[in-house]
Amino acid sequence: xxxxxxxxxxxxxxxxxxxxxxxxxxxxxxxxxxxxxxxxxxxxxxxxxxxxxxxxxxxxxxxxxxxxxxxxxxxxxxxxxxxxxxxxxxxxxxxxxxxxxxx
Amino acid sequence: xxxxxxxxxxxxxxxxxxxxxxxxxxxxxxxxxxxxxxxxxxxxxxxxxxxxxxxxxxxxxxxxxxxxxxxxxxxxxxxxxxxxxxxxxxxxxxxxxxxx
Amino acid sequence: xxxxxxxxxxxxxxxxxxxxxxxxxxxxxxxxxxxxxxxxxxxxxxxxxxxxxxxxxxxxxxxxxxxxxxxxxxxxxxxxxxxxxxxxxxxxxxxxxxxxxxxxxxxxxxxxxxxxxxxxxxxxxxxxxxxxxxxxxxxxxxxxxxxxxxxxxxxxxxxxxxxxxxxxxxxxxxxxxxxxxxxxxxxxxxxxxxxxxxxxxxxxxxxxxxxxxxxxxxxxxxxxxxxxxxxxxxxxxxxxxxxxxxxxxxxxxxxxxxxxxxxxxxxxxxxxxxxxxxxxxxxxxxxxxxxxxxxxxxxxxxxxxxxxxxxxxxxx
Numbered sequence: 001x002x003x004x005x006x007x008x009x010x011x012x013x014x015x016x017x018x019x020x021x022x023x024x025x026x027x028x029x030x031x032x033x034x035x036x037x038x039x040x041x042x043x044x045x046x047x048x049x050x051x052x053x054x055x056x057x058x059x060x061x062x063x064x065x066x067x068x069x070x071x072x073x074x075x076x077x078x079x080x081x082x083x084x085x086x087x088x089x090x091x092x093x094x095x096x097x098x099x100x101x102x103x
Numbered sequence: 104x105x106x107x108x109x110x111x112x113x114x115x116x117x118x119x120x121x122x123x124x125x126x127x128x129x130x131x132x133x134x135x136x137x138x139x140x141x142x143x144x145x146x147x148x149x150x151x152x153x154x155x156x157x158x159x160x161x162x163x164x165x166x167x168x169x170x171x172x173x174x175x176x177x178x179x180x181x182x183x184x185x186x187x188x189x190x191x192x193x194x195x196x197x198x199x200x201x202x203x
Numbered sequence: 204x205x206x207x208x209x210x211x212x213x214x215x216x217x218x219x220x221x222x223x224x225x226x227x228x229x230x231x232x233x234x235x236x237x238x239x240x241x242x243x244x245x246x247x248x249x250x251x252x253x254x255x256x257x258x259x260x261x262x263x264x265x266x267x268x269x270x271x272x273x274x275x276x277x278x279x280x281x282x283x284x285x286x287x288x289x290x291x292x293x294x295x296x297x298x299x300x301x302x303x304x305x306x307x308x309x310x311x312x313x314x315x316x317x318x319x320x321x322x323x324x325x326x327x328x329x330x331x332x333x334x335x336x337x338x339x340x341x342x343x344x345x346x347x348x349x350x351x352x353x354x355x356x357x358x359x360x361x362x363x364x365x366x367x368x369x370x371x372x373x374x375x376x377x378x379x380x381x382x383x384x385x386x387x388x389x390x391x392x393x394x395x396x397x398x399x400x401x402x403x404x405x406x407x408x409x410x411x412x413x414x415x416x417x418x419x420x421x422x423x424x425x426x427x428x429x430x431x432x433x434x435x436x437x438x439x440x441x442x443x444x445x446x447x448x449x450x451x452x453x454x455x456x457x458x459x460x461x462x463x464x465x466x467x468x469x470x471x472x473x474x475x476x477x478x479x480x481x482x483x484x485x486x487x488x489x490x491x492x493x494x495x496x497x498x499x500x501x502x503x504x505x506x507x508x509x510x511x512x513x514x515x516x517x518x519x
Contacts, residue, residue: 073395080388087382106212110253111314113216117223119307124227126299132232132277136239139270140223143246146258148314153323154253160323161340164255165349168341169356171261172415172490175270176363179497182277183367195281 004056011053018046031097032089040082044075110151117144129200131185135178142174212252219245232281236274243267256411257341260403264419269494272426276498336475337408345413346479350468354457357450357486360493364446367497368438385431396424404487408476414483414490421491426498436496446496449489453482 001009025038051071058064121141128134146167153163189195222245226238243266250259328340328348335343345353400417407413428434436442456478457468464471470478 073392076388076391080384083384084382087384106207106209106252109209109212109216110249112311113219113249115307115310115314116220118310119303120220120223120227122306123299123303126302127296128227130232132274132281133227133235136235136274137227139239140227140242143223143242143266147246147249148310150250150253150255150258152314152317153255156322156325158325158340159254160325161328161344162324162349164258164341165344166352167255167258168261168345168413168415169352171258171266173356173359175265175273175494176360176497178270179273180363180366182273183370183500186277186280187370189281 008053008056011049011056015046015049015053018042018049022046032094033086033096036082036086040078044078047071047074047078107151107154110147110154114144114147114151117141117147120144129196131188131195131197132182135181135185138181139174139178142170146170208252215245215249215252219249232278233275236271236278239274240267240271243271257339257407257413257416260411260416261419264416264423265494268423269419269426269498273498334472334475336470336472336477336479339407339409339411339413341411342407342413342479345415346482347470347475350457353486354450354453354468357453357490360490361447361450364493364496367500371500389427389431392427393424396420400424400487400491404480404483407483408480414487418487418490418494421487422494422498425491425495429495429499434499436499442492442496445492446489449486449493452485456482 019042022039022042025042026035029035029038048071051067055064055067058067118141121137121139121144124137124140125134128137149163149167149170150159153160185195192198194201219242222238222242226235226242229235229238244263246266247259247263250256250262328344331348332338332340332343335347337343337347400420403412403417403420404414405412407416460469460471460478461467
């Protein structure tokens with residue numbers, strides 16, 4: 001395996017790690033806002049790392065362009081979705097978690 | 104275990120789970136979900152068996168493509184029926200399940 | 204044979220079966236629908252593993268996306284009724300379980316009884332490909348070899364729209380005004396979706412893609428548009444014309460080919476590609492409109508809903 005292959009493996013593993021972290025946040029955090037925060041931030045970072053790892057394996061500029069487009073669209077869509085979910089949760093009365101709730 | 108075998112068994116499992124869900128659930132929405140799961144199981148069996156050939160047999164692929172589109176339209180019709188039943192009769196359960 | 208990755212495949216298959224079981228057991232309907240959407244996406248992954256990219260495209264867009272949207276819509280409209288208690292293990296339930304197990308056993312037995320050296324129709328299709336007008340065998344099977352099935356499939360879609368519209372399920376709930384983020388998202392996504400759909404239609408002749416995948420993308424755009432700015436179709440004749448155009452074009456071409464080509468839906472080999480593209484273009488537009496119509500219904504949305512929700516609108 002060449003150097004770029006090893007770099008790809010490392011980037012993909014890092015991306016996967018962030019996805020796992022985001023999922024753990026989804027499962028363990030107390031309310032919808034913190035969960036959204038963890039999920040969206042971690043997933044976007046994970047996606048970026050994974051696409052970077054794949055870009056190292058790309059075989060043409062066209063493929064690179066498509067990967068870049070995928071990244072842009074996915075980030076855009078996930079950020080918008082996060083905003084919409086948070087706005088809807090706020091409108092239906094979800095209260096942000098505060099330290100006092102834990103006692 | 105080969106890829107084909109794994110997915111064929113998964114497809115069979117999905118069909119059985121879907122059938123059980125269809126028969127055992129009383130809420131009609133759950134029944135619709137169960138029918139979709141059964142459909143997905145059948146698709147998986149078709150495509151797994153098509154993958155035994157190299158290159159994969161395209162005719163089951165075309166059939167599954169047709170199946171997916173028909174499944175969504177059937178689900179839409181079923182959901183419209185469910186909403187109408189709920190509006191007319193006040194319950195999302197079939198009449199024979201409503202005794203409670 | 205797809206590249207052998209038994210560990211990944213086994214994990215994915217187990218995940219799919221677990222998701223299916225979970226979604227049928229979970230008490231909360233919303234959770235069940237979300238699990239179903241996840242199931243659909245994992246299924247798309249399974250199709251990729253089984254070397255079926257056309258099916259994967261359609262599954263992700265239609266199976267997970269559109270069906271999920273329809274189910275969510277219904278879940279929210281059904282709110283307010285108490286969930287019946289889960290079925291207790293009774294004789295009836297055990298009988299159903301045994302029935303399902305028996306079915307499973309029969310299927311496993313019949314699958315293991317299949318001959319090992321069986322190639323399906325791969326060879327016949329490969330032999331007929333040069334005359335089919337396209338190079339993607341799935342498109343050839345859909346539009347040429349099994350064109351009659353596709354024609355009837357579009358008819359089934361039309362029947363579904365007829366049914367949904369006739370049922371006229373209920374007046375739409377008041378929709379809060381779309382925020383600036385959704386509008387911005389739409390402004391970027393809709394043109395991209397149209398371009399991508401057109402590309403998929405064109406690429407379907409030589410690569411994974413085709414009319415159904417393009418229609419799914421367009422329908423997704425239509426549903427998004429409806430969620431942001433609710434519109435209604437009404438039942439005027441332009442809408443009816445647009446909805447039936449796909450089926451009509453397909454049928455007209457099929458009958459024309461009786462005169463010009465070799466028979467009902469028998470394309471002349473030299474121009475088969477053009478005929479197929481024409482049919483696919485009309486079909487894509489019609490199917491997209493049909494899928495959106497299934498979601499939107501025929502009820503008239505007026506601006507009443509938006510005016511009431513104007514109070515929620517943040518000052519621009």
